[in-house]
Amino acid sequence: MFPAPIEKSSRTAQITYQSMLPLALLLWLAPLLAVALFSVRPDTDFTIGNYWGIPSSWEMISNYSQVFNSSMPKYILNSFFITIPTVIGAVSLSAMAGFALGIYKFRFNLLIFFLFIAGNFVPFQILMVPVRDLTLDMGLYNTKTGLVLFHIAFQTGFCTLFMRNFIKALPFELIEAARVEGVAEWRIFWFVVLPLMKPALAALAVLIFTFIWNDYFWAVVLTQGEAAQPVTAGITSFNAQFRAMYHLMSAGSLIAALPPVAMFFLMQKHFIAGLTLGAVK
Amino acid sequence: MTTWYKKNQIAITPWLFLIPAMAMFVLYVVYPIAQSFNISLYKWDGLGEAEYVGMANYEKLLTRDRAFNISVWNNLKWLVFYLAAIPGGLFIALFLNQTVRGIRLYKSLFFFPFVISQIVVGLVFTWFYDPTFGLFNGIIGVFGIEPVNVLGDPELATYGIIAAGLWPQTAYCMILYLTGLNAVDPEQVEAARLDGAKGLKMLWYVILPQLRPATFIAFVVTIIGALRSFDLISIMTNGGPFGSTRVLSFYMFEKSLSEYGFRMGYGAAIAVILFLIMLVFISYFLWRMYQDEKGER
Numbered sequence A: 001m002f003p004a005p006i007e008k009s010s011r012t013a014q015i016t017y018q019s020m021l022p023l024a025l026l027l028w029l030a031p032l033l034a035v036a037l038f039s040v041r042p043d044t045d046f047t048i049g050n051y052w053g054i055p056s057s058w059e060m061i062s063n064y065s066q067v068f069n070s071s072m073p074k075y076i077l078n079s080f081f082i083t084i085p086t087v088i089g090a091v092s093l094s095a096m097a098g099f100a101l102g103i104y105k106f107r108f109n110l111l112i113f114f115l116f117i118a119g120n121f122v123p124f125q126i127l128m129v130p131v132r133d134l135t136l137d138m139g140l141y142n143t144k145t146g147l148v149l150f151h152i153a154f155q156t157g158f159c160t161l162f163m164r165n166f167i168k169a170l171p172f173e174l175i176e177a178a179r180v181e182g183v184a185e186w187r188i189f190w191f192v193v194l195p196l197m198k199p200a201l202a203a204l205a206v207l208i209f210t211f212i213w214n215d216y217f218w219a220v221v222l223t224q225g226e227a228a229q230p231v232t233a234g235i236t237s238f239n240a241q242f243r244a245m246y247h248l249m250s251a252g253s254l255i256a257a258l259p260p261v262a263m264f265f266l267m268q269k270h271f272i273a274g275l276t277l278g279a280v281k
Numbered sequence B: 001m002t003t004w005y006k007k008n009q010i011a012i013t014p015w016l017f018l019i020p021a022m023a024m025f026v027l028y029v030v031y032p033i034a035q036s037f038n039i040s041l042y043k044w045d046g047l048g049e050a051e052y053v054g055m056a057n058y059e060k061l062l063t064r065d066r067a068f069n070i071s072v073w074n075n076l077k078w079l080v081f082y083l084a085a086i087p088g089g090l091f092i093a094l095f096l097n098q099t100v101r102g103i104r105l106y107k108s109l110f111f112f113p114f115v116i117s118q119i120v121v122g123l124v125f126t127w128f129y130d131p132t133f134g135l136f137n138g139i140i141g142v143f144g145i146e147p148v149n150v151l152g153d154p155e156l157a158t159y160g161i162i163a164a165g166l167w168p169q170t171a172y173c174m175i176l177y178l179t180g181l182n183a184v185d186p187e188q189v190e191a192a193r194l195d196g197a198k199g200l201k202m203l204w205y206v207i208l209p210q211l212r213p214a215t216f217i218a219f220v221v222t223i224i225g226a227l228r229s230f231d232l233i234s235i236m237t238n239g240g241p242f243g244s245t246r247v248l249s250f251y252m253f254e255k256s257l258s259e260y261g262f263r264m265g266y267g268a269a270i271a272v273i274l275f276l277i278m279l280v281f282i283s284y285f286l287w288r289m290y291q292d293e294k295g296e297r
Helices: A011-028 A030-038 A043-047 A060-068 A072-103 A109-121 A125-137 A144-168 A172-180 A185-196 A198-213 A217-222 A231-241 A246-266 A268-275 B002-039 B056-064 B066-082 B085-096 B103-115 B118-129 B135-142 B157-182 B186-194 B199-210 B212-228 B231-236 B248-256 B264-296
Strands: none
Touching: A011 A030, A011 B103, A030 A246, A030 B118, A030 B135, A043 A246, A060 A072, A060 A246, A072 A109, A072 A144, A072 A185, A072 A198, A072 A231, A072 A246, A072 B002, A109 A144, A109 B002, A109 B264, A125 A144, A125 A217, A125 B002, A125 B248, A125 B264, A144 A198, A144 A217, A144 B002, A172 A185, A185 B002, A198 A246, A198 A268, A217 A231, A231 A246, A231 B118, A246 A268, A246 B103, A246 B118, A268 B157, B002 B264, B056 B264, B066 B157, B066 B212, B066 B248, B066 B264, B085 B103, B085 B157, B085 B212, B103 B157, B118 B135, B118 B157, B118 B231, B157 B212, B157 B231, B186 B199, B199 B212, B212 B248, B212 B264, B231 B248, B248 B264
16 A cells, blocks of 8 residues: 555654644635635625624524525526436436447447547537537527437447446356347347446446536526526526625525535445546556 | 348347437537538628638637637646646545545545536635635735735736636546555555655655556546636636636637627637647547557457
């Protein structure tokens, strides 16, 4: 193990390390903690300049309920209606594509695979004008469906890379054995490969959830207004509505950030497995 | 029909499984790239008739557009300084790669900034830099430095935003390195220790070579992140002050969907240039991955 385990060093080194940990964490998360502190202050604290002292009163409930009485809940609901279908769509499409690319040998296999990888690196901006146009033409501009369709298509690149590598690492004998038994190919996918892919499916689902929840660019390109916009875009209009009302803005931001954070803490193992794909050989 | 399918199943099935994903991908990713190249040759407001202007958009961009120059320079700054996330992430990973009690929670909490949306990160840092109440000025005040309005200063604003971006990006690199460190071969480390290697020497000659896959991925995601930077700029300065924090992706958005009329052709030309810059990196990444694929066969 590197660096050398701290248990093997002197008592003072151990104590120093143990006390440095919380200190470092406090520094690292200071900007966020500041916002959390803002979110429980009364607005008078901001007018009298009490930014960093103890809040003159604890207004957690009133601040957060004010946020819930704004358009915030609508935006958050939109985010869910955009994120969940995208996760299902992208994961299913890429599970199939990954199966095709990971199991079968055919011409263009590697070419198609690399096409998916390459698309994944592309700067979104090159897609912006045509995709916006396409969405308009389909009559899906400013709808959640329009946003979902694009997200599915774009995320399929990354997901296929992930799925294909995962499937390729499965023992091929399983498929051969099934074929010898005369099992149809689609049944091999459904009954042999899919059950083995559960960890990959879980990892991708949490990752895509976070990516899509946090998307801002496409939200402002393809939607406007309360009807379809997710919370990342909503928070900017919230920003305009509550300009300089820092306590409400802070509370709003924290609420907007909560679902992916909860997802991360609940599914940590899968999340990190997905994110660090390829970091170890 | 069914017997024919049964005979050729192995040849046909992969295509059946590929069609949905490929159809979506071609419609929304591959074809639009080609379209963007085409649109960039036109003058078009997005509604009326597009007028063919050949290379005029590019000519204007490259010779007469000061804002474009600023954006390219800022993109370069992003590329260079954003890479600090890699050593930064490695440093934190080394700091946290212990087995003391509660370390797992520490690791998760250090990773935290990556999970929140860049919009929230942007807001958080806007307040962090705020000249009247920001924590930043409080901190530098301790060292006797006069308050600075980071985001209001054209010279400093871009660096301020990059620093905000480094916060989640460093967390990402950290998690990559933590996973990498986990897989470092303990026998090699012990052998090197017996040979008297330690500290920086050990890190450089024994550990880092084993972390190469993690470093490669950290490099890929950081470069892509740097060239895609948009959210933070949009929320923290909206390109200002005086357009000093624009980058290509932001400038492109601004031109295409500007409130003074859409200039889709011009925007597409900016996007094409951004794409070409990215292509240099994409080719390198793909080449590296292709080498790996060949190696596995």
